[in-house]
Amino acid sequence: MKSLPTSSDAPLRDLTHLGRPKSVSARTWRERLIVGTLAVAATFSILVTTTIVIVLARETIGFFEFPDVSLVEFFTGLEWNPLLGAEKHFGIWPLISGTLLVTVIAASFALPVGLISAIYLSEYASPRVRATLKPALEILAGIPTVVYGFFALTVITPLLQKANPFLETFGSADAPIAFGNYNAMAAGLATGIMILPIVCSLSEDALRAVPRSLRDGAFALGGTRFDVSVKVVLPAALSGIVAAFLLAVSRAVGETMIVALAAGGIAQITANPTAEVQTMTAYMVQIFLGDAPATGVEYKSSYAVAATLFVMTFILTMIGQWVLRRFREEYD
Amino acid sequence: MAKSRSIASRVLKDRTFLWACLIATNVAIVVLAVLLMSIFWQGWDTLSWKFVTSFASRKPSEAGILAPLMGSVWVCTICGLVALPLGVGTAIYLEEFAKRTWFTKIVQTNIMNLAGVPSIVYGILGLTAFARMFGVFGTNVDDAITLGNEEGFFFLRLPFGSSVLAGGLTLMLVILPVVIISTQEALRAVPSSLRSGALALGATPWQTVWGITLPAAIPGIMTGAILSMSRAIGESAPLLVLGGLLLVFNTPTNLMSDFAILPLQIYNWAGRPQDEFHAIAASAIIIQLCVLLLFNGIAVFIRQKLQKPLQ
Numbered sequence: 219m220k221s222l223p224t225s226s227d228a229p230l231r232d233l234t235h236l237g238r239p240k241s242v243s244a245r246t247w248r249e250r251l252i253v254g255t256l257a258v259a260a261t262f263s264i265l266v267t268t269t270i271v272i273v274l275a276r277e278t279i280g281f282f283e284f285p286d287v288s289l290v291e292f293f294t295g296l297e298w299n300p301l302l303g304a305e306k307h308f309g310i311w312p313l314i315s316g317t318l319l320v321t322v323i324a325a326s327f328a329l330p331v332g333l334i335s336a337i338y339l340s341e342y343a344s345p346r347v348r349a350t351l352k353p354a355l356e357i358l359a360g361i362p363t364v365v366y367g368f369f370a371l372t373v374i375t376p377l378l379q380k381a382n383p384f385l386e387t388f389g390s391a392d393a394p395i396a397f398g399n400y401n402a403m404a405a406g407l408a409t410g411i412m413i414l415p416i417v418c419s420l421s422e423d424a425l426r427a428v429p430r431s432l433r434d435g436a437f438a439l440g441g442t443r444f445d446v447s448v449k450v451v452l453p454a455a456l457s458g459i460v461a462a463f464l465l466a467v468s469r470a471v472g473e474t475m476i477v478a479l480a481a482g483g484i485a486q487i488t489a490n491p492t493a494e495v496q497t498m499t500a501y502m503v504q505i506f507l508g509d510a511p512a513t514g515v516e517y518k519s520s521y522a523v524a525a526t527l528f529v530m531t532f533i534l535t536m537i538g539q540w541v542l543r544r545f546r547e548e549y550d
Numbered sequence: 551m552a553k554s555r556s557i558a559s560r561v562l563k564d565r566t567f568l569w570a571c572l573i574a575t576n577v578a579i580v581v582l583a584v585l586l587m588s589i590f591w592q593g594w595d596t597l598s599w600k601f602v603t604s605f606a607s608r609k610p611s612e613a614g615i616l617a618p619l620m621g622s623v624w625v626c627t628i629c630g631l632v633a634l635p636l637g638v639g640t641a642i643y644l645e646e647f648a649k650r651t652w653f654t655k656i657v658q659t660n661i662m663n664l665a666g667v668p669s670i671v672y673g674i675l676g677l678t679a680f681a682r683m684f685g686v687f688g689t690n691v692d693d694a695i696t697l698g699n700e701e702g703f704f705f706l707r708l709p710f711g712s713s714v715l716a717g718g719l720t721l722m723l724v725i726l727p728v729v730i731i732s733t734q735e736a737l738r739a740v741p742s743s744l745r746s747g748a749l750a751l752g753a754t755p756w757q758t759v760w761g762i763t764l765p766a767a768i769p770g771i772m773t774g775a776i777l778s779m780s781r782a783i784g785e786s787a788p789l790l791v792l793g794g795l796l797l798v799f800n801t802p803t804n805l806m807s808d809f810a811i812l813p814l815q816i817y818n819w820a821g822r823p824q825d826e827f828h829a830i831a832a833s834a835i836i837i838q839l840c841v842l843l844l845f846n847g848i849a850v851f852i853r854q855k856l857q858k859p860l861q
Binding site for chain 2: 245246248249252253255256257259260261262263264266267269270273274277330331334335337338339342343351353354355356357358360361362363364365367368369371372373411414415418442443444445448465468471472473474475478479499502503506507521524527528531532534535536538539
């Protein structure tokens with residue numbers, strides 16, 4: 219750096235439009251200032267995480283200090299009814315169960331469909347087909363989640379209800395099986411549609427990153443296109459695909475507007491997709507929209523729920539990162 | 551030949567799988583078509599110029615989206631003005647300057663984690679950090695410190711409360727990881743030979759970034775920026791936590807104004823039982839989708855026209 223040319227060096231004049239020629243030391247100081255500012259910007263993301271953790275931890279501790287709340291009940295209790303009933307129960311499992319039901323429905327739709335579409339796009343489709351399919355997926359990815367919620371409520375649920383006369387033959391009088399106006403199935407399917415583009419485009423990236431030589435080798439050994447894509451390319455891209463799945467699942471777990479609109483508001487433990495369920499996010503919406511006083515136990519409970527949600531998605535992301543690092547196949 | 555691996559059976563498997571592929575891929579197309587058609591079907595009749603230019607109303611036939619539309623514009627502008635410099639700056643630092651130390655590794659992992667945090671959790675952070683400012687300035691709205699005239703543009707209040715500024719900053723938290731990650735990818739795509747060339751000619755590291763790397767990466771950065779802004783326009787959960795469903799009868803005039811946003815207005819109308827409200831919700835969705843299509847269109851245009859191959 220010491221030997222940097224000064225402004226009098228004629229051939230280097232072309233670069234000087236980047237800034238007036240300055241003495242080396244002035245320039246060094248400017249550089250340091252700029253890099254320092256950029257470093258401060260980079261630290262901001264750390265600040266965000268720390269603040270999230272501190273805020274959630276502080277309010278959650280505040281929640282557990284209430285006399286009618288206990289840590290044991292929160293993690294083992296099977297009843298969640300902070301807003302109704304004489305006796306309040308704060309057991310998180312009904313909310314987790316609701317979240318899991320919606321997520322399982324979403325994943326069992328989006329993961330297979332997304333993965334097969336990704337294989338098709340990466341291994342089978344001609345460039346022309348790709349050029350029409352990719353924009354469609356990008357549009358799906360850009361649609362706001364509240365629109366999917368509206369779609370679940372006004373299109374998917376009425377369609378599902380067409381199956382009710384058939385379903386009712388299975389239920390008994392006191393436990394009927396029929397899709398109500400709010401149900402886990404519609405919310406789950408809409409969430410599945412929402413995460414489909416994520417699964418598809420990230421899996422496709424992973425598949426396309428597999429080097430051509432592997433495919434050529436497999437074809438040369440007499441493999442069909444199915445053999446090549448499913449038995450050679452797919453295993454080679456597995457770490458990326460698993461990471462894509464985990465990211466999509468954590469999106470489904472954290473999804474708010476769809477479940478707030480279409481899944482209903484009854485916190486219950488059930489595996490019945492026709493039932494109304496409340497997810498963790500939907501409970502938080504209910505609290506922040508309601509008129510629960512900001513110092514009350516109901517209000518504080520939403521922070522404990524948020525902390526649980528944060529920990530769950532954090533673990534999913536960490537597993538995803540670990541899979542990517544640990545099981546990545548390097549071909550270079 | 552007796553084994554099940556005969557050529558015929560393998561070719562059959564190949565064919566079957568191709569059909570599965572075609573079905574799966576068409577699911578996405580069909581869903582998109584059904585979604586768009588059902589929304590146009592429900593919302594086309596109630597869509598009019600008057601709908602765009604009138605304020606909220608308890609009667610669905612008179613209700614409009616002017617306040618939420620302008621609210622969305624204000625919030626997203628603030629969000630973009632803060633998130634883009636901050637995100638691009640972070641990405642430049644991580645890609646071009648930072649050495650691979652434990653600190654940068656932590657920052658990198660942290661950004662991936664932030665990208666996975668549910669948006670409603672950012673809402674809680676925004677509520678505590680921006681709207682209430684951790685209670686540093688008291689918890690009562692009347693005790694807030696104010697600066698300037700409430701009617702004018704230059705008006706500041708501490709804590710921010712459920713204002714446009716707090717909303718924009720909260721959305722900034724949501725899209726910041728997306729901006730950082732897409733900018734990093736755009737910078738990584740710039741061949742290192744360009745940087746080496748500039749450095750060899752005597753440019754300082756910053757001159758290299760400003761004069762060579764950034765101009766080369768700008769199409770990618772802009773595409774990422776536009777896509778993250780289109781995410782910000784559609785995001786509603788964090789702002790629901792921040793301010794609830796406000797019925798607002800005027801457009802924002804300064805940074806401390808109350809606001810409504812388009813997706814939350816849609817949520818509000820969609821959550822009501824009457825079909826009339828569902829119809830105007832669908833009309834509002836049409837407007838929202840038009841804005842999004844415009845943004846996506848610009849992004850595609852930039853990607854097609856401005857991106858020159860650098861190799």
